[in-house]
Amino acid sequence: MSVTFATMTVRPPIGKQKRYERLRLQIIHARETDPPADRPPLFWKLITNLNVATHDDAVRMLDWYARRWSIETFFKTLKTGCRIEEVRLTTADRLANYIALCCVLAWRIHWMTMLRRGHPEAPPGAVFTDLELEFLERLMPTTKAGAARSLDPYMIRVARLGGYLARSRGPPPGATVMWRGFGRLADLVEGYAAGKDRQTACG
Numbered sequence: 001m002s003v004t005f006a007t008m009t010v011r012p013p014i015g016k017q018k019r020y021e022r023l024r025l026q027i028i029h030a031r032e033t034d035p036p037a038d039r040p041p042l043f044w045k046l047i048t049n050l051n052v053a054t055h056d057d058a059v060r061m062l063d064w065y066a067r068r069w070s071i072e073t074f075f076k077t078l079k080t081g082c083r084i085e086e087v088r089l090t091t092a093d094r095l096a097n098y099i100a101l102c103c104v105l106a107w108r109i110h111w112m113t114m115l116r117r118g119h120p121e122a123p124p125g126a127v128f129t130d131l132e133l134e135f136l137e138r139l140m141p142t143t144k145a146g147a148a149r150s151l152d153p154y155m156i157r158v159a160r161l162g163g164y165l166a167r168s169r170g171p172p173p174g175a176t177v178m179w180r181g182f183g184r185l186a187d188l189v190e191g192y193a194a195g196k197d198r199q200t201a202c203g
Contacts, residue, residue, distance in 0.1 A: 001042075002031045005058045026052035030062055070110065073175050077106040081179040112155070113178050120152035128154060135189050158185055 005028045012020035026048050032041035046065055052058050078084045082102040089095045112127050124133055133154065140157045156166055159173035162181030173181075 001062075002033050003055060003058050003062070004029045005052050005055075007052075023049065025049055026061075028052065028058050028061055030058075070114070073113075074106050074110050077109050077175050077179060078102055080176060081109065082106060109175055109179050109182065112182075113173070113175050116151055116155040117172055120150060120155075122151040124149055124151045124154045127151060131193060132185065132189055135185075135192050139188075158182055161185055161188075 005026060008025050008027050010023040010025055011017065012022070028044070028046040028048070030042075030044040030046070032043070035041040044062065044065070046061060048061055050061065052061060082105060084099065084102050087095065087098055089098060115122065115127065128136070133149075136154055136157045140160070155178075156164070156173070158181035159177045160166055160181070161184040162173075162177035162179065164173045164177040164181070
């Protein structure tokens with residue numbers, strides 16, 4: 001990336017200059033210098049009121065801004081998956097407890113989604129229980145016998161439970177289908193475990 005930055009002073013509108021002070025803002029431009037042939041170069045224009053005096057400061061601001069998508073995905077899971085805006089609890093304490101629980105769930109869904117993208121060869125036991133792995137293997141037996149188990153195929157199976165089509169040229173599964181898939185997986189595994197225990201009890 002080619003990173004440049006400069007300081008700009010923004011004045012209040014005419015007629016309001018006595019009520020409001022001037023703003024001293026830092027403008028950061030970041031342009032991709034060697035983009036792939038199939039798309040235009042990335043170009044970010046950022047404005048901040050934080051101090052940017054060196055190139056390292058500008059890179060730090062870019063790194064912070066790059067986390068925006070993770071934050072938005074986290075809150076999307078809270079709003080869409082947990083439907084946190086539809087909760088009608090009667091006390092602040094109950095609402096705080098519910099939000100805390102939903103934050104853990106939203107973080108876990110986001111963490112598993114990003115883990116699959118960044119470390120697809122990680123062991124599946126880092127995410128799934130033995131019972132979940134057994135169920136997924138029985139539900140969608142696509143892993144070859146004797147092959148080393150990795151996280152990616154199991155996450156794809158969960159995404160398929162949430163409606164992911166798993167096309168060869170399609171985008172990777174997002175938080176929404178992962179949320180739906182893990183919800184279905186929890187229900188199916190509970191029923192699978194109950195049936196398995198009943199068969200064991202009956203001999």
